[in-house]
Every structure is written in structure tokens, then in C-alpha cells.
Amino acid sequence: MSLKDLSKTSMNKSKRIFSGVQPSGDLHIGNYLGAIKNFVSLQKEYECFFCVVDLHAITVWQDPQQLAHKTREVTAAFIASGIDSDKNVLFSQSQVPQHAQLAWIFSCVARMGWLNRMTQFKDKAGKDKENVSVGLFSYPTLMAADILVYLATHVPVGEDQKQHLELTRDIAQKFNNDFKTDLFPVPEPLIFGEGARVMSLRDGTKKMSKSDSSDYSRIMLNDTADEIVQKIRKAKTDPHTLPANMKEAYKRPEAFNLLSIFASFNNKSTEDVVEQYAGKEFSSFKKDLADVIVDKIDPIGKEMQKLIDDKPYLDGIMKKGKEKAIYVADSVLSKVYDVVGFSKT
Numbered sequence: 433m434s435l436k437d438l439s440k441t442s443m444n445k446s447k448r449i450f451s452g453v454q455p456s457g458d459l460h461i462g463n464y465l466g467a468i469k470n471f472v473s474l475q476k477e478y479e480c481f482f483c484v485v486d487l488h489a490i491t492v493w494q495d496p497q498q499l500a501h502k503t504r505e506v507t508a509a510f511i512a513s514g515i516d517s518d519k520n521v522l523f524s525q526s527q528v529p530q531h532a533q534l535a536w537i538f539s540c541v542a543r544m545g546w547l548n549r550m551t552q553f554k555d556k557a558g559k560d561k562e563n564v565s566v567g568l569f570s571y572p573t574l575m576a577a578d579i580l581v582y583l584a585t586h587v588p589v590g591e592d593q594k595q596h597l598e599l600t601r602d603i604a605q606k607f608n609n610d611f612k613t614d615l616f617p618v619p620e621p622l623i624f625g626e627g628a629r630v631m632s633l634r635d636g637t638k639k640m641s642k643s644d645s646s647d648y649s650r651i652m653l654n655d656t657a658d659e660i661v662q663k664i665r666k667a668k669t670d671p672h673t674l675p676a677n678m679k680e681a682y683k684r685p686e687a688f689n690l691l692s693i694f695a696s697f698n699n700k701s702t703e704d705v706v707e708q709y710a711g712k713e714f715s716s717f718k719k720d721l722a723d724v725i726v727d728k729i730d731p732i733g734k735e736m737q738k739l740i741d742d743k744p745y746l747d748g749i750m751k752k753g754k755e756k757a758i759y760v761a762d763s764v765l766s767k768v769y770d771v772v773g774f775s776k777t
């Protein structure tokens with residue numbers, strides 16, 4: 433997509449996608465199934481902005497030596513997974529200052545009570561509320577700015593981001609009401625079935641996460657085929673054979689998680705997979721599961737490495753993406769400035 437093709441402020445109300453992924457650790461199959469795999473399908477239909485959200489990442493400490501590298505890694509993962517860098521806008525959040533500028537305005541629109549309800553903040557802050565960064569608390573206002581500075585209408589995310597999306601909708605509506613405008617669309621979350629909530633391989637009640645201390649809890653996009661096989665072999669199960677039906681599967685979180693992962697990689701429903709493996713041994717199912725994950729993930733990991741090794745190529749893509757992103761974001765932000773009443777002199 434050239435600059436000319438970008439609908440600058442999307443005032444024609446065409447559909448536009450925005451989504452972000454943090455460069456705060458290695459990407460795992462939760463990120464892939466919950467988000468990136470869906471980005472790949474959506475690019476056919478929508479104008480898409482995919483952003484590596486490094487401003488979000490620093491809400492918790494990030495090693496400065498590592499951050500730029502991790503940002504490149506996520507960009508490489510997007511491309512290696514099949515996102516077309518010509519057709520879509522791929523860029524890093526910190527390079528487009530309009531995100532932070534709009535986030536400030538939104539932090540004056542959002543209410544303390546709204547942010548106080550965010551369960552992700554409560555989970556991440558835990559008992560250490562007094563000691564976490566202010567940014568970790570106000571994080572959802574930046575997320576709203578990411579989306580709305582492009583007037584995005586649809587946001588593909590995993591289930592864990594649903595509440596942040598609801599807050600984004602509240603902010604868009606309150607801004608429009610307060611300033612008597614219809615500038616912002618009220619964006620829709622796009623949360624897709626089976627992969628929307630991938631759980632830890634060590635504990636089927638906990639989300640698969642970059643920050644889990646156990647490497648065996650997740651499969652990374654850059655794991656080797658052997659590592660994938662090992663991790664699936666060691667994945668926690670229960671002493672029974674595979675569940676006979678969905679009702680039983682719901683009661684057995686580890687089995688349910690592995691069945692859903694298998695379903696998502698095969699573009700099937702969990703129900704179909706439960707039926708397919710009902711009463712079978714975990715050992716044979718785990719072999720099939722490892723095979724499909726290796727089949728899908730191993731080529732992505734290898735392609736990612738090739739891209740990461742070609743720094744000028746990746747940097748070129750991000751530079752082009754940044755220019756396109758600024759082109760749109762700047763035009764939306766200048767409308768916001770007018771609406772809010774900021775003096776131009």
C-alpha cells in the first residue's frame with residue numbers, strides 16, 4: 433500500500449484494523465493463535481495497521497540493550513507468519529509520537545473508576561500496587577490512543593484484551609459526547625474461537641504467558657522441532673484417557689487446552705477434535721499434536737531467524753511503516769487538537 437492509497441482519516445468509514453503486540457519477551461503460540469494467525473487472514477479484507485507496542489512494554493522494566501532487538505523480532509514474526517509488509521502498515525509504536533500525544537488527552541477523558549476496574553492491572557500489580565509504574569495503571573488509555581489515532585474500526589485480539597477494548601469503546605464514546613463530535617468510531621473487538629485463550633502447558637487454569645517462569649509452560653515461535661516435541665511430551669495431563677465429550681472436556685482444563693490448541697492449528701472446532709480423540713490415550717494424541725505444531729511453527733521460526741539476520745531489510749520495512757503510520761495519525765491528531773480547542777499559535 434502506498435501513501436497515496438492510505439485513506440488518510442478513514443472518514444469514508446471504511447473498515448480498518450489496528451492491533452498491537454508487545455516486544456517484552458519471546459512470542460509463544462498463544463500470541464500466534466490468539467492474534468497473529470488472525471492478522472494473516474484479516475489482511476485480505478481490511479486495511480491493517482500492525483504495531484509493535486514498545487511504549488506498552490516499558491510499563492514494566494525492559495533491558496535497553498534488548499528492547500530494539502525484541503521489537504525487530506516481533507516484526508519478523510509478523511512477516512514470517514504471512515503478513516504482507518507491502519499491503520499492511522508494520523511499525524513500532526515509539527516512532528509515531530501521536531500515540532503518546534493522544535494518550536494524554538485520553539487520560540483526561542477516562543475516569544479513575546474505569547481504570548480501577550481493569551483486572552489485568554490487578555493481576556500484574558498483585559500486592560505491590562504502590563510500587564508499580566504509573567504507566568502500568570494508565571496503560572489502557574495508551575491502548576485506546578493506539579487504536580483511535582487511526583480511527584480503527586476493528587481490533588483482533590486474544591480474550592485477555594477484551595476488557596481493555598471495552599474501555600477503548602467507552603473512551604471513544606465519552607470523547608464524542610463531551611466534544612459533540614463523531615470523530616471517533618466505536619471499535620469492535622475481533623476475538624476468534626479456539627485460539628483466543630491458550631493456557632499454560634503446566635497449568636490449564638493459567639494463561640500461557642511470556643512472563644511465566646517455566647519455559648515448559650509455553651511453546652515459542654523460535655523453538656526447534658525437538659523442543660516442541662519435548663514440551664508437548666511433558667505437558668501436564670491427567671491420569672485418564674481423553675474426554676468422551678465436551679461436558680467432560682470442560683471439567684479437565686489441561687486436556688481441554690491441548691484439544692483446543694490442536695483444533696486451532698487445524699482450523700477445526702474443539703468439539704470436532706474431542707469427538708475425534710474421545711477415549712484415546714494421551715500418548716498418541718500428543719504425538720499428533722506435536723506434529724501439527726512443528727509443521728506450522730518450525731518454518732515460521734526459521735523464517736524469523738532469516739529476517740532477523742537481515743537487519744537492513746527489517747529496518748527498511750519499519751521505516752516505511754512508520755512513515756505511513758505518521759501520515760494517518762498526524763492528520764487524525766490535528767482534528768483532535770481542533771476539537772479540543774488547542775491553540776495553533
Ligand code: AMP
Nearest residue numbers: 453454462463466467589590628630640
Ligand atoms: P502481548 O504479548 O500481551 O502483547 O499480546 C499480544 C496478543 O496476543 C494480544 O492480542 C493478546 O490478547 C494475545 N495473547 C497473549 N497471550 C495469549 C494467550 N495465552 N492466548 C491467546 N491470546 C493471547
Ligand code: TRP
Nearest residue numbers: 450451452453454485488575578
Ligand atoms: N495490550 C495489548 C496486550 O498486552 C497490546 C496492545 C497495545 C494492543 N495496544 C493495542 C492490542 C491496541 C490491540 C490494540 O496484548
